[in-house]
Amino acid sequence: MYMAKVIGSVVSTQKDPSLVGKKLMIVQPINAQGESIRYEEVATDSVGAGIGEYVLIVKGSGARSADGRSGLEGNVNDCSIVGIIDRFDG
Amino acid sequence: MYMAKVIGSVVSTQKDPSLVGKKLMIVQPINAQGESIRYEEVATDSVGAGIGEYVLIVKGSGARSADGRSGLEGNVNDCSIVGIIDRFDG
Amino acid sequence: MYMAKVIGSVVSTQKDPSLVGKKLMIVQPINAQGESIRYEEVATDSVGAGIGEYVLIVKGSGARSADGRSGLEGNVNDCSIVGIIDRFDG
Amino acid sequence: MYMAKVIGSVVSTQKDPSLVGKKLMIVQPINAQGESIRYEEVATDSVGAGIGEYVLIVKGSGARSADGRSGLEGNVNDCSIVGIIDRFDG
Amino acid sequence: MYMAKVIGSVVSTQKDPSLVGKKLMIVQPINAQGESIRYEEVATDSVGAGIGEYVLIVKGSGARSADGRSGLEGNVNDCSIVGIIDRFDG
Numbered sequence: 001m002y003m004a005k006v007i008g009s010v011v012s013t014q015k016d017p018s019l020v021g022k023k024l025m026i027v028q029p030i031n032a033q034g035e036s037i038r039y040e041e042v043a044t045d046s047v048g049a050g051i052g053e054y055v056l057i058v059k060g061s062g063a064r065s066a067d068g069r070s071g072l073e074g075n076v077n078d079c080s081i082v083g084i085i086d087r088f089d090g
Numbered sequence: 091m092y093m094a095k096v097i098g099s100v101v102s103t104q105k106d107p108s109l110v111g112k113k114l115m116i117v118q119p120i121n122a123q124g125e126s127i128r129y130e131e132v133a134t135d136s137v138g139a140g141i142g143e144y145v146l147i148v149k150g151s152g153a154r155s156a157d158g159r160s161g162l163e164g165n166v167n168d169c170s171i172v173g174i175i176d177r178f179d180g
Numbered sequence: 181m182y183m184a185k186v187i188g189s190v191v192s193t194q195k196d197p198s199l200v201g202k203k204l205m206i207v208q209p210i211n212a213q214g215e216s217i218r219y220e221e222v223a224t225d226s227v228g229a230g231i232g233e234y235v236l237i238v239k240g241s242g243a244r245s246a247d248g249r250s251g252l253e254g255n256v257n258d259c260s261i262v263g264i265i266d267r268f269d270g
Numbered sequence: 271m272y273m274a275k276v277i278g279s280v281v282s283t284q285k286d287p288s289l290v291g292k293k294l295m296i297v298q299p300i301n302a303q304g305e306s307i308r309y310e311e312v313a314t315d316s317v318g319a320g321i322g323e324y325v326l327i328v329k330g331s332g333a334r335s336a337d338g339r340s341g342l343e344g345n346v347n348d349c350s351i352v353g354i355i356d357r358f359d360g
Numbered sequence: 361m362y363m364a365k366v367i368g369s370v371v372s373t374q375k376d377p378s379l380v381g382k383k384l385m386i387v388q389p390i391n392a393q394g395e396s397i398r399y400e401e402v403a404t405d406s407v408g409a410g411i412g413e414y415v416l417i418v419k420g421s422g423a424r425s426a427d428g429r430s431g432l433e434g435n436v437n438d439c440s441i442v443g444i445i446d447r448f449d450g
Contacts, residue, residue, distance in 0.1 A: 010146065133271070151332070168328045168333075269371065
């Protein structure tokens with residue numbers, strides 16, 4: 001998992017059936033000081049994260065488990081928001 | 091998932107049977123400002139993306155689910171275009 | 181696997197059900213000289229690692245096996261602390 | 271998938287049983303202009319690629335499907351040549 | 361797969377049960393000229409590699425197949441030495 005800030009969303013009409021009805025958020029990975037690292041990713045959101053919030057991101061096959069009902073079969077998702085970060089403890 | 095721009099295609103006659111009949115597009119990853127990041131990848135296309143369009147890319151095992159009928163068994167694909175981006179919302 | 185130092189933790193109330201009750205540690209990847217490399221990750225801990233300790237990290241589907249009882253199904257985790265490093269031998 | 275140029279091979283007598291009888295080619299990832307990017311990888315070859323040819327590479331679990339008969343079980347392979355590139359179209 | 365040089369080992373008493381009895385080697389990734397690239401990883405060894413030897417490394421789920429008897433279930437391993445490199449052919 002890594003930490004990221006939600007900075008926007010993507011609108012896509014023509015997409016894989018497994019992504020229909022999912023929110024596609026643009027997330028900027030950050031370090032523990034809240035500074036931007038690497039590049040933006042696009043993550044599905046199943047925890048109700050809003051723009052400006054700090055979140056936890058999972059990549060790969062774990063991301064498909066975050067989608068609940070839709071299961072693993074036929075699900076193309078490889079990046080999900082799985083938690084909203086309340087605070088960092090040093 | 092990440093954002094990319096379709097910039098070309100690859101012609102390959104001699105290839106794995108699971109790739110026969112698939113369009114192999116060269117995609118340039120981009121950030122939310124549309125600027126090029128990292129390096130080109132080659133992705134299969136199942137949503138009908140054209141050159142110059144902005145798309146969503148999945149990597150790894152999720153990419154195989156994008157190929158529909160061909161299923162997961164015997165499918166070598168690890169990178170798929172899964173959506174066409176209409177617009178970014180900040 | 182790679183080596184990392186535990187540098188903090190993340191508090192997240194609203195998160196995927198599979199992460200409830202798990203400790204979410206911030207880990208800083210290090211090289212064999214103990215110097216910081218790359219960027220922080222967030223890893224679940226099943227070996228009782230404390231802040232300041234050097235640990236072994238696994239990524240991807242192997243990380244879900246580290247969670248024991250919770251199994252692979254419905255588990256979003258993609259990063260786990262799987263060992264505490266006693267020492268490096270050159 | 272990404273594009274690469276075959277630049278050599280690796281000879282290994284003592285290796286995992288699942289790699290016995292496979293050609294282990296050193297491939298240099300390239301961009302669409304044919305310039306070297308990142309670092310060399312070692313890929314199995316099931317399409318008969320020769321040194322100097324441009325090829326398509328898959329990583330991860332998809333690479334095991336490229337090995338045909340050997341299947342997914344007990345196969346350690348995580349990188350395969352899956353196509354020979356005839357040409358790039360812009 | 362990528363090429364690496366074995367440069368040391370890690371001693372860990374408190375670790376995931378699936379790693380007990382396994383040798384944990386520190387490996388430095390190298391290019392085809394034998395120069396260090398990227399950063400060290402920690403890999404299990406099932407081919408009897410010694411310090412100073414050049415080896416082949418697999419990452420991800422393929423690494424679990426290298427562990428033989430221990431199988432894929434409950435195995436956290438994501439990085440294995442799968443071959444000793446005798447020589448590179450250009």
